[in-house]
Amino acid sequence: MSVRRLAPDEVQPSSFSFSPANKDxxxxxxxxxxxxxxASAVIAALWIGQEQEGWVSKAMIEHIAxxxxxxxxxxxxxxTFYTMFNLAPVGEFLVQVCTTTPCMLxxxxxxxxxxxxxxxxxxxxxxxxxxxxxxxxECLGACVNAPxxxxxxxxxxxxxxPKTEALIEALRRGEVPQPGPQNGRRSSEPLGGATTLLDRxxxxxxxxxxxxxxxxxEGNAKISGEVGTAAPISPGxxx
Ligand code: FES
Numbered sequence: 001m002s003v004r005r006l007a008p009d010e011v012q013p014s015s016f017s018f019s020p021a022n023k024d025x026x027x028x029x030x031x032x033x034x035x036x037x038x039a040s041a042v043i044a045a046l047w048i049g050q051e052q053e054g055w056v057s058k059a060m061i062e063h064i065a066x067x068x069x070x071x072x073x074x075x076x077x078x079x080t081f082y083t084m085f086n087l088a089p090v091g092e093f094l095v096q097v098c099t100t101t102p103c104m105l106x107x108x109x110x111x112x113x114x115x116x117x118x119x120x121x122x123x124x125x126x127x128x129x130x131x132x133x134x135x136x137x138e139c140l141g142a143c144v145n146a147p148x149x150x151x152x153x154x155x156x157x158x159x160x161x162p163k164t165e166a167l168i169e170a171l172r173r174g175e176v177p178q179p180g181p182q183n184g185r186r187s188s189e190p191l192g193g194a195t196t197l198l199d200r201x202x203x204x205x206x207x208x209x210x211x212x213x214x215x216x217x218e219g220n221a222k223i224s225g226e227v228g229t230a231a232p233i234s235p236g237x238x239x
Pocket of ligand 1: 098099100101102103104138139140141142143146147148
């Protein structure tokens with residue numbers, strides 16, 4: 001468990017306030033809770049503040065404590081407990097590299113090395129052009145596409161060192177690379193396409209199976225005609 005402290009005084013802003021639009025969002029969260037329970041909106045308020053500024057400053061914590069009528073220490077406890085809150089300035093693009101076991105076994109070391117080379121040798125440090133910072137994070141729930149990283153709300157998956165370097169440089173040029181797998185596969189299908197559950201008719205169950213099978217066979221024929229191969233479908237998947 002790492003120690004999480006607020007950033008040094010020299011980088012702390014002197015004040016904080018929510019933009020009018022974000023203040024509306026915070027008010028909506030506060031309104032969800034009964035009178036006297038406005039403290040329940042603390043995580044939402046910190047998150048909205050972080051979306052606005054990129055990180056959580058001491059001034060922001062003080063502001064939210066006043067807004068929610070909470071002692072400063074209570075808001076500080078929340079901000080320092082959850083690692084999703086950044087306690088120091090971040091780059092325009094915060095690169096969160098998963099280094100938990102599946103990603104580590106699939107080569108997250110190479111992804112980290114690319115970040116060290118193209119962003120900064122140390123995590124939590126803004127690059128010289130102010131555009132990037134990077135950090136290691138625990139599993140982001142995309143292990144089937146390991147190794148992966150998150151930037152903003154986008155996942156970039158099936159990475160290696162060169163792909164990560166290309167991704168960072170593309171963002172630096174102002175391009176917006178397509179999120180998702182970076183090795184050409186679709187979602188978490190095998191490279192080259194699905195190999196199972198190809199027969200839609202064979203996997204439909206239930207009282208209307210005969211009717212559904214008839215429709216499915218028709219549908220499969222149509223799909224096959226459209227894309228040249230039977231489309232895969234998971235049990236229970238609605239189309
Ligand atoms: S271990 Fe990396 S996404 Fe799960």
